[in-house]
Amino acid sequence: MHFGACVVGSEGFDASPGYDSLHSFHRMVLLKISLVEPGTVGPCPVAPDALQGIKRQQTNPARWKGAGWQAFVSALDAAGMELVEGAAACGVYATDAGGTAYGLPHGVVVARSAGQIASLLKAAQTHRVPVTVRGGGLTTEGESVAFGGVLLDMSGMSRVLHIDAKALTVRVEGGIFWHSLAEELRREDLDYLSAPLNLTSSVGGTLGVGGIDVNSARLGCSADQAIALQVVTPTGEIVECSDSQNQELFQRVILGYGQFGVITEATLRVRPYTPLSMHYFYYSSLATAIEDLQMLDRNDASDYSGILTIMDCAVNLLVAFDSDEREAAFKANWESRLRGYGEFGFALCMLGHYALRPWKLTEALYLLQRKREVFPEFRRAEYMRQGKMHDRTVVFSRAVWKHWGSRQMVIPDLATSADKFVAAVERGNAVCRKYFPRYTLYCVGIKLRPEHQAHYEMSCVPPDATGWAYGCEFEPIIDGEVYSRDHFQAFKNAIYDIGVDMGASYYRFGGMMKGYIRRVFGDALVDKHLALKRKADPAMILNRDVIF
């Protein structure tokens, strides 16, 4: 157990708004409250064994009280930087896609250039004002929610700067959304390698956390496609970095949860655009489907592969190809080895299954309803030409939002090595069953690049994974129901606890995950990164409360 440095607050409580009478102040100073330095865990006065295994941290942060805010605003004003204050402007950013964490910044700056961000961060260091960076706001644990301080909205930097069709690279600004990038690349008959299914996430934000696609088993996670970055460091230096230039910064910024700099520009690898030919296989056993998925990945038998469950007994393995040659090779060598059924065969299976279990009629009706609603989404005429799917990203992203998502993205996940994956998914599935009547699991492999091993340290990639890591998202079908945040959080914690127990990691590490970081990675590794963070960000202003 780590007990970090602890500063005893000489002024006792942080003064609360409206609680500033002299009389109240005298009463307040009765209690000396230990102010815990960010990233450390203070001693617990209850007992050393209180809440065994759960590090004592405030993961739903208190609002920064605003000390030095006016001087900071004056400094920005003098530099000619536009800062918006007020409830109307700040209220837009009150929560993220996860909807379990709420907080308001004191003010918002829309990103315009690396120079502007550099000035902002320099002033923030001087005045010790927290800066929270927000791309698409698609975090699920409050990572892009500002609990006071300034919120830097990266959507103002959303241009494609240069496409090199020969070298197959693109240079973009960090705040660009993936769908905008896809649109521009299509004009050049190009496509990105892999992007999160949620296309309104930003490129900069994705490179900081990972990003998985149905082709990640072949091409790696989205963060792996970055060749070079322009980063504004927490102290306001504009630095170009890559695996050959400022290598250490590059390694920390990639999959670094925004701790070591703001990604203002990125050079990404791209590829020629191809339409897809899709195949679906249906399983009644999740474990069998996962084994087949891993078999396909190991043998490079498909270009795209992933699992989407409809119910525990109805599991869909999706396989797709970029070229007719690859599809033909799959049909010749691998299709017969898959243990799943085609659509018609599986329908017969389900008919038999429910004929013997008439009391599960509502389940059967749900299955039919999903089939009627979801399947056509993947075959919409406007995206199909000659039997091939065009604009897969739009098709997938649209379907995910329409049929899986709700107004809250509640998708805790686990990332494990290949051999632990079946057990992790089955345990997670049992948790879903306990908390929600309907849910979907989305499983994908991620090819790991040995040369990127340094990028993966303390990230979503589990430390024991070699070759491939596997990720599973556990997504309740909320479908208009209303649940308390407490219910969602208890559900997420139950999934995350599996990760601690199995030595796994998580795709969406950050935010509320702060309470898990030492449990998952151990004190030595976390303290190593904390020391780097303190060196890079002396006032600890950039993206506080995400992991430190």
Next chain:
Amino acid sequence: MRNVDIVIVGASLAAAAAAKRTVDAGLETVILERKELPRHKICSGILSPRGHRFLLENFGPLPRETLHEPTSCRGVTFHFPSMVSMPMDFFHGTTPHLHRKYSDHWAIQRSGAEVHDQTSFAGLEDKGDHVLVHARKQGEPVVYRARQVIGADGPSSLVVRAVYPDYPKQIPWFFVGQKFHEIIDCPLSADYFHFWFHPGLGHYTWSHARDGRQIVGVGFKRGDNFAKKHAVVQQYLEDKHGVRLKPAGDDDEGCAENFGPSLINRYVFGKGNVLVTGQAAGFLNMIGEGMSCALHSGAISGEAVVEARLRNRPVQEMYRKMIASEVRRCSDQWNPLKIALEKPHEADFPAALMALSWRDRGKVLRDMWRFVVLFKEFKWGRQITSAALQRPILGSYSMQRWL
């Protein structure tokens, strides 16, 4: 008249949790407290691990001043008339022994809400799109105009009385009192909260160590005599457990308690723009721990206000849908089917029972049954059975029973 988004009545842990949610979402929140803060609060102070985690995650590490001595509690020990004792450690380790005077004050301030103490709630008028809250600050009338009101003012809730004047007559009331004794000799472990399933002692009989003294507490149906009941318990502890105590100090204390609503799923969640939460709503875990469900239900009442605004839906609709998870968790603790087949509590009763000899297990079950019979006069049997059966069939407890 002061215009605010939310008025919360009571400066309790439930209020702090509700305020944390509304303040985080940018809503102007005022907490009204009758007494001067920090105020005394009658409570055993033994918080469940779940409540401890909530405090840490939402308000940060607990300052030492918010704890009594011993600072922690390892678990609960059940004692039975047949002299079988069952110590049970909490899952997840020891848990805090809160000094409610300071812990509540600390949490309230950490919530970031504006606090108006020495301000008594005097009544409210729900005008449809807002609520007028009447209060008295040091005798002078004050009025607040709020979009919503959250009543978090404990079991004898004035907010509940304002909304449902007849409610207090509809439920049985208990008195729970504790006295503090200097210790001559106490073989009861200071690491545990001790509870007696003894129908001859009272409906709720407990003892634990606090700040060098021993608490002897007893709960009974309102109308009985505290001093007599307490004397019986003290004598019993001396005779049967060898607990020798000096006469109690003059700082004994007691209050009315609403055992029952969580047992029979008869919660009261308010009406219109007025939400009721915490123990005022009827949340009470088995063994009488109400703080953890007060924290969670309080937070949910705050979330409901935020969600209602975001979705433009009636706040009661949001609250009742969202509170269902906490109702399940709390009422599960009282549900005989859940107790028999699962582990709804934060300590492992089935394992402790199985650790006993067959003979002792029989004694324990017999003694528990005799203790349960003590509650026969409240005629809860049919309601408990109905709630217990609803749970596996409907997956939840009926919302129709809630006020």
